[in-house]
Amino acid sequence: MRSLHHCPAPAKLNLFLHVIGRRADGYHLLQSVFQLIDRADTLHFDLRDDERIVRTTEVPGVPAEQDLIVRALRLLQAEYARRHGRLPPGIDVAVEKILPMGGGLGGGSSDAATALMAANHLWRAGLSQQELMELGLPLGADIPFFLFGETAFAEGVGEHLQAVQGPDCWYVVIEPGVAVPTPAIFSAPDLTRDSKAVIIADFSSSLISVAKEAGFGRNDLQDVAERLFPPVAEAVAWLARYGDARMTGSGACVFCAFTSEREANQVVAEVPGRWRAWKAQSLPRHPMKSLLQNQAVIE
Template sequence: MFQLIDRADRLHFDLRDDERIVRTTDVPGVPHDQDLIVRALRLLQAEYARRHGRLPPGIDVAVEKVLPMGGGLGGGSSDAATALMAANHLWQAGLTREELMALGLPLGADIPFFLFGETAFAEGVGEALQAVDGPDCWYVVLEPGVAVPTPAIFSAADLTRDAKPVRIADFSSHINSGSMVGFGKNDLQNVAMRLFPPVAEAVEWLSSYGDARMTGSGACVFCAVSSEDAADQVLAQVPQKYAAWKAKSLKIHPLKKSLLQISEL
């Protein structure tokens, strides 16, 4: 199950006088031409040219990184999805949400979710999405201080692939009980904890305050709490070695909401 939170990178877009796609800010560890933002915009630019017989104007993109690299929070995928939504609007390219999702999928399995733009139950590699009601809560998130490369987790010999499939009916019955505590598990977590001990230490510490889990392929660890006050109480106890923050769950992607409002004018 994927859920949006209100903490994110921030992107700034400016149309250019030529046809180049340019990331104007440095992102440490991410070469310009390998950045999912740049690659996604180039794909959309090519699709625009195929449909309209000409290239649209280029775009400058400035990136303010807020989410940690290698944190398992989908920061890169979210940025790519945001770039596709923004450029589709700026260029008046006319692609539907489903077309943008198909365009982004080859770049990353999480990109379709951020284009889907609401709490979702995911199947397949993450592209088969169904909207669901998720818990309305706050999260405390710890950054263990390590970046976990996804390939290292998925190539680990001890990563089991025999977990019992979870159906949407299983999720729905659990959420109807009023709590997400105890639902499902992250099959990647034990592997990441073995390969990166700081992840294991963060899970152990945060478990004192609830159902602490690793997000995605790691490294960040989160725990759901009932209120902002409860989140603040946990944050007040966090050891200095961790960067830690709180986030509110979101029911809909802010940019998707804005674009829906624009389309209704």
């Protein structure tokens, strides 16, 4: 098998995000629930006759050498060589990019995770899910979640994951038109860094409400992002008319949950034209897992 096409790299939402401390090395200790949604980038992989890793499409603002996809594949290529004593074939990667950068949706990390899953399959590298998670962590704290591939209660810097039941609902997501750099949020002096720790049972006993009631917890990064990037505050205020609107990740995207696709469609239709908005459904499982299982049956 030399190709694997139409590979999804879905977005995530942080249903809540608390900062509960800071490590000696400066990294913040977090608690969050990560939820996959069915809005996704799409990647296509083709083995090469040499050993190069080549991104064949342009991604505005992201040089290929800095792209997490390329960096992740090179790490896996090196691990393959360490285990097998030779390099695997190179790979051409084409990217259909729709997830915004600096949006808090994890797009770059999701692309890298999908690349690791695809290459592990094409190369028959044999790495387990846990081994892929450990390989990807140095590149980005969100990558292990996308490899974990299901709704997860996350702790540490985001790498300690436990499966948790998530809501079955639709989301309206607004892109406020700004890219929020994560370091700017975490370095802010007024960032809340001492939220009280919670446990999975706290979340599980009060799954995020999807009407006009408040969901569980909050996003501790939101106040800073709203102050530094007023469009985020404007989008939250507008969407809050329909329910519990909040920011995902370190921003900038804002979301609100709804019980039905019809409700989500109605809200999307009313979003002011200065913003990009779309609907998405919650996913209980990463779609790449099914794709690779089906591929294995075919083979």
